[in-house]
Amino acid sequence: xxxxxxxxxxxxxxxxxxxxxxxxxxxxxxxxxxxxxxxxxxxxxxxxxxxxxxxxxxxxxxxxxxxxxxxxxxxxxxxxxxxxxxxxxxxxxxxxxxxxxxxxxxxxxxxxxxxxxxxxxxxxxxxxxxxxxxxxxxxxxxxxxxxxxxxxxxxx
Amino acid sequence: xxxxxxxxxxxxxxxxxxxxxxxxxxxxxxxxxxxxxxxxxxxxxxxxxxxxxxxxxxxxxxxxxxxxxxxxxxx
Numbered sequence: 001x002x003x004x005x006x007x008x009x010x011x012x013x014x015x016x017x018x019x020x021x022x023x024x025x026x027x028x029x030x031x032x033x034x035x036x037x038x039x040x041x042x043x044x045x046x047x048x049x050x051x052x053x054x055x056x057x058x059x060x061x062x063x064x065x066x067x068x069x070x071x072x073x074x075x076x077x078x079x080x081x082x083x084x085x086x087x088x089x090x091x092x093x094x095x096x097x098x099x100x101x102x103x104x105x106x107x108x109x110x111x112x113x114x115x116x117x118x119x120x121x122x123x124x125x126x127x128x129x130x131x132x133x134x135x136x137x138x139x140x141x142x143x144x145x146x147x148x149x150x151x152x153x154x155x156x
Numbered sequence: 157x158x159x160x161x162x163x164x165x166x167x168x169x170x171x172x173x174x175x176x177x178x179x180x181x182x183x184x185x186x187x188x189x190x191x192x193x194x195x196x197x198x199x200x201x202x203x204x205x206x207x208x209x210x211x212x213x214x215x216x217x218x219x220x221x222x223x224x225x226x227x228x229x230x231x
């Protein structure tokens with residue numbers, strides 16, 4: 001049986017959008033898939049050693065379930081983003097959902113390959129020292145070398 | 157049902173029960189049986205799908221007092 005392959009392009013750096021790439025990658029790896037994630041633009045934030053800046057905002061996110069209805073004028077107040085993030089993390093923990101750090105570690109343990117977009121690293125002048133060690137740096141062409149031959153390819 | 161190893165995934169939510177079941181199976185010999193206990197109702201369909209896709213055999217899947225019990229035989 002040939003090994004199935006999955007490629008994911010992770011482009012978002014908010015807490016809600018950080019989960020799908022790591023959940024799908026770790027699950028696919030558990031099912032025996034060979035998996036690569038290409039992190040580009042804001043998705044690069046998910047490769048930081050410290051993920052505490054990965055947040056969720058109710059602002060411009062009208063589908064986010066809120067404990068109480070909150071007008072946009074209130075959502076924009078200072079501290080609302082931190083509060084929403086804290087509440088979301090508590091909710092995730094209460095429901096037994098893994099933390100981002102845990103899911104990322106499970107991916108690495110299962111040999112999921114992380115590729116950071118070199119162009120975006122240069123564009124935003126990110127310091128590679130702030131990223132975890134298990135990252136390879138490359139471009140779209142390098143990623144397509146793998147993506148072109150996959151069974152599942154997702155843009156998140 | 158007889159089993160060789162047990163893994164309690166109570167309190168864990170998707171995808172942890174599956175990923176950790178896979179991990180528990182890793183150091184087991186072919187033909188041995190792993191008992192998994194879970195509280196995530198999503199695990200019922202996921203455990204069957206895991207078996208279908210990996211070739212491990214789901215011998216039984218039951219519910220007892222709000223807990224889901226699975227017996228997975230390693231390929």
